[in-house]
């Protein structure tokens with residue numbers, strides 16, 4: 019496992035360069051979501067490209083991005099998860115970010131993570147339905 023010590027050196031360096039959230043996304047999320055966030059419709063992985071930022075327009079949508087199992091159940095800490103989500107919405111979805119974007123904080127992530135979703139699909143459908151009514155393009 020030569021890459022493990024290498025990673026131990028590269029990750030702090032990456033953080034210094036502001037690259038840590040991108041590296042975490044590539045390591046922990048992109049296997050399912052693809053590096054550009056486009057996902058895989060036939061495998062039930064939603065397309066986040068220029069869409070995921072819309073979720074931040076509603077408090078339930080903001081909570082959903084933390085509570086969805088891929089985020090909530092990753093091995094990342096609460097602070098790194100907040101940093102990752104703050105990076106992700108802008109990097110993958112630059113044209114859907116609300117103007118009054120408030121960054122996630124570590125405490126907010128910790129609080130939301132402690133309340134898992136019972137029915138992921140139903141919560142998503144309800145949030146997406148409301149966003150569509152508000153005129154935002156998201157499927």
Ligand code: HEC
Pocket residue numbers: 043046047048049050051061062063064065066070082083084086087088089092094102138142
């Ligand atoms: C094993 C595959 C897998 C991994 C790894 C994964 N996800 Fe996901 N993700 C999914 C699936 C499947 C969904 C659809 C909702 C569901 O069924 O959980 C999803 C949905 C999401 C959503 C909601 C997007 C939407 O439009 O509804 C977000 C946000 C998200 N994931 C973030 C992450 C983050 C951040 C990571 C890494 C820390 C991650 N996911 C890792 C499979 C994965």
